[in-house]
Amino acid sequence: MLIAIYVMSGLAVLLGAVLGFSAIKFKVEGNPLVDKIDAILPQTQCGQCSYPGCKPYAQAIAAGEADINRCPPGGEEGIRKLADLLGREFKPFGGDTAAPKPKSVAFIDENTCIGCTLCIQACPVDAIVGAAKQMHTIVAAECTGCELCVAPCPVDCISMEPLPQTMQNWKWQYPVYALTPVK
Amino acid sequence: MTTLHTFHGGVHPPQHKQESSESAIAQAPLPSRLVLPLQQHIGAQAKPLVRAGDQVLKGQMLARAEGMVSAAIHAPTSGTVVAVDLHAVPHPSGLPELCITLAPDGEERWVEHAPLDYRALPRDQLLTRLRDAGIVGLGGATFPTHVKLNIGETAGIHTLVLNGAECEPWITTDDRLMRERAAEIVQGIEVMRHLLNPAATLVGIEDNKPQAIAAMQQACANTGIEVIAVPTLYPTGGEKQLIKILTGKEVPSGGRPLNIGIVCSNVATAYSVHRLVNHGEPMISRLVTVTGNVKTPRNYEVLIGTPIAELEKLAGVLPGSDGYILGGPMMGLYVSNSELPVVKSSNCIIVKSRALFPPLPPALPCIRCTRCAAVCPAELQPQDLYWFARARDFGKAQKFHLFDCIECGACSYVCPSNIPLVQYYRFAKSEILAIERDKEAANLARERHEFHQLRLERDKQEKAEKLAQKEKAALAAKAAAPAPAQAATTEAKANDSAQQLPAQQLPAQQLIEAAIARAKEQAATARAKNTEALTPQQQADIAEIEARRAKVREMSHPDADSPKE
Structure with missing residues (x-):
């Protein structure tokens, strides 16, 4: 009887020590789920989800505060991936988020730009070059198409240009067969 | 042997x-026109070296290799460059590509070569x-x-x-x-x-x-x-x-x-x-x-x-x-476009007819006969790849070595259901490549956004530190200033207001007043350095730049009656 108690308590102490040690030694910094969600999000940092960036939205999803259908730039594909990751049901885009748009980049009409730097401050990825009272321009390769620079412009010289199809981004189509009507 | x-x-x-x-x-024989796409090779597009109107010799380089993996393009005969613009090229997308169009002069004059x-x-x-x-x-x-x-x-x-x-x-x-x-x-x-x-x-x-x-x-x-x-x-x-x-x-x-x-x-x-x-x-x-x-x-x-x-x-x-x-x-x-040019990869042109190449009957469902797997020279499982591509399950397709497919068409050739298998693989491959491109762009954006936030935070901190330092310096200066003056103002203030002000409020108010005075003084003495008191040299420079601008404006908005090429 006593031996059994000693053995059991000894085991409990030992296992407790192992668990305690590994809790300190193998502590996971941050929430790995947030990083996984963040990896799926398109990183446009546009705020259309009503969170100030992709990371905060990822945190909100991980905390269960936000729905998975609030990211228009991610498209339905993005929702599907999030649903897969989180084991939730696919949800189409809701009422208060904008519909997905074709990917575009901002363009500054350089004849109209007055060099106010407001767009530079708004850009979440520092993709606008310019200085006070100097013309600004967009580094198209870095632009995520978030449209955050459009609203602050006092002279409305920024427009969103859809990306044209080129040989580099052209894709093979899903094979479809034309149906011929029976005469 | x-x-x-x-x-x-x-x-x-x-x-x-x-x-x-x-x-x-x-x-x-020499054709009436030659169209030379700048992208006739794998790698970076060649960079054109000629403009419309240039006379070129046979064998002259028209576009040079750009970067390591690229190749130059040469004039196949002597003649005049008619245009450097977009032209249809042999590519499944049907998108036009930058091409150099050459009108041969029939003289076949060679560039110097040995x-x-x-x-x-x-x-x-x-x-x-x-x-x-x-x-x-x-x-x-x-x-x-x-x-x-x-x-x-x-x-x-x-x-x-x-x-x-x-x-x-x-x-x-x-x-x-x-x-x-x-x-x-x-x-x-x-x-x-x-x-x-x-x-x-x-x-x-x-x-x-x-x-x-x-x-x-x-x-x-x-x-x-x-x-x-x-x-x-x-x-x-x-x-x-x-x-x-x-x-x-x-x-x-x-x-x-x-x-x-x-x-x-x-x-x-x-x-x-x-x-x-x-x-x-x-x-x-x-x-x-x-x-x-x-x-x-x-x-x-x-x-x-x-x-x-x-x-x-x-x-x-x-x-x-x-x-x-x-x-x-x-x-x-x-x-179907007969205007497409022969490029470096064109080894054969087969003129098609319905008798020689009858259109494929409509595709039927896959019956899992695995004839495709039996003929696949890359030893893949084409029927599985087909299902994954159809279901857009690209991760699975990649795991089944989709990218080892050489698109030889042997699987489509033997398929009893006439399924255009290679088209599915091409579709899946290009989707996967697009996803990878997007991923790369997202990673870049994430990095830049994180740096942006770091920069904002750093700027904020630096500003706060600077302000704190300034305040400290000002306070130290005040403390070192002649005591009677301070005492006098303190007394005056104390007399002005019936109530005794809290001790720490005084220096703050003084600081504000001093700052206002300084700002006023600065505004009175400040002069724009770049618009007044210019040297003749600077004025001449400005006039020249203005003239150039005017010229550019004229060029970009040509009048309706100006001659056009």
């Missing part, structure tokens, strides 16, 4: 080689010459040859494989080339051997070309180059398949022949290397089989850039034609 090995699968489509292989290579003594030339100079001559692999992939040969003697290349298999039906360019110009091909092979220094050099030719084999064997006598007849089986001409047959070695999944010490090149590429080394000529022409629904199918020596329409006129189109296949029927591109 080397023992031959076999690769998995393969098919025997009807060959249709007799039509064009029995007549000698003919020189195609043969090279490649044995005396340093290695890197010889490779640069290959790049500047625009020489790319003519087997179909158009990979720049100088990159392929630039692996150094230390890389341990033990075998150089020359591909003369030409397994695609209808095409006979390599066959004719080997029959008529075997000695020249061997001279090109010698240059490659000089660069790679391989222990063995093997030429693989399918045994349906006995005359080509005989000609090559004769030309290769006493050179150490071994000409080997390989059984006729599609796709023996695939790089990996030919290497497997000749050496028994398998190129690893996702790898290149280089990984196993082998370099594989087409015999036509060797011929182009010969043209450069022994004649100083860049790649300005190639052999093209014109066959199919035509009166006289045969091989032509065609200038790069010649429109299809001019070639089909030569061969005489028969009634019932409804488009073209660029390349062979197994892997070729089906097009």
Whole structure:
């Protein structure tokens, strides 16, 4: 009887020590789920989800505060991936988020730009070059198409240009067969 | 005699080689117009060096190689550059690409050119010459040859494989080339051997070309180059398949022949290397089989850039034609535009007709017969890949080695349900590549956004620190200032207001007042430095810049009546 108690308590102490040690030694910094969600999000940092960036939205999803259908730039594909990751049901885009748009980049009409730097401050990825009272321009390769620079412009010289199809981004189509009507 | 090995699968489509292989290579006449796409190779687009209106000589470089993996483009004949603009090119997308359009003057004046003594030339100079001559692999992939040969003697290349298999039906360019110009091909092979220094050099030719084999064997006598007849089986001409047959070695999944010490090149590429080394000529022409629904199918020596329409006129189109296949029927591109130019990769133009190429009946459901798996030369499971591609399950498709698919079309050829399998694989491949591109862009954006936030935070902190320091300095200065003055103001203030102010509020208020006074003083004395009191030199500069601006504005908004080119 006593031996059994000693053995059991000894085991409990030992296992407790192992668990305690590994809790300190193998502590996971941050929430790995947030990083996984963040990896799926398109990183446009546009705020259309009503969170100030992709990371905060990822945190909100991980905390269960936000729905998975609030990211228009991610498209339905993005929702599907999030649903897969989180084991939730696919949800189409809701009422208060904008519909997905074709990917575009901002363009500054350089004849109209007055060099106010407001767009530079708004850009979440520092993709606008310019200085006070100097013309600004967009580094198209870095632009995520978030449209955050459009609203602050006092002279409305920024427009969103859809990306044209080129040989580099052209894709093979899903094979479809034309149906011929029976005469 | 080397023992031959076999690769998995393969098919025997009807060959249709007799039509064009029995007549000698003919020189195609000078076309009325040449269209030269700037992207005729794998890698970066060439950069144009000429403008519309320029006079160019035959063999002159029109666009230079941009970066390491790229190749130059040359004028196939002398004439005038008509335009450098977008033009339809042979590409499945049908998108236009930047092209140089040349109007030949018919004089065929050559640019200065001379043969090279490649044995005396340093290695890197010889490779640069290959790049500047625009020489790319003519087997179909158009990979720049100088990159392929630039692996150094230390890389341990033990075998150089020359591909003369030409397994695609209808095409006979390599066959004719080997029959008529075997000695020249061997001279090109010698240059490659000089660069790679391989222990063995093997030429693989399918045994349906006995005359080509005989000609090559004769030309290769006493050179150490071994000409080997390989059984006729599609796709023996695939790089990996030919290497497997000749050496028994398998190129690893996702790898290149280089990984196993082998370099594989087409015999036509060797011929182009010969043209450069022994004649100083860049790649300005190639052999093209014109066959199919035509009166006289045969091989032509065609200038790069010649429109299809001019070639089909030569061969005489028969009634019932409804488009073209660029390349062979197994892997070729089906097009209908006869304005498309011949490019460096165009080995064959098949004029299509319903009788020769009846349209495929509609696809039926997959019955899982796995005939495709039995013929797949890459030893994949095409039926599984098909299901994954259909379901857009790209991760799974990648796990099943989708990217090892060489798109040879053997699976589609045997499919009893007529499923266009290769189209599904191409779709899945391009979707995966697009997803990877997006992922890269997202990673870049994430990095930049994190840096942006870090920068904002840092700026905020620096500002706060600066402010705190300033405040501290001001307070110290106040403390050091003559005590009577401070006492006097304190008294005055105390007298002014009936109430005694808290002790710490006083210096703050003083600071604000002092700051206001300073700002006023600064505003009164400040002058814009760049608009007033200019030196005559500066004024002259400004006037000049204004004049230039006016000119630019005029150019960008030409008046309606101004002459237009």
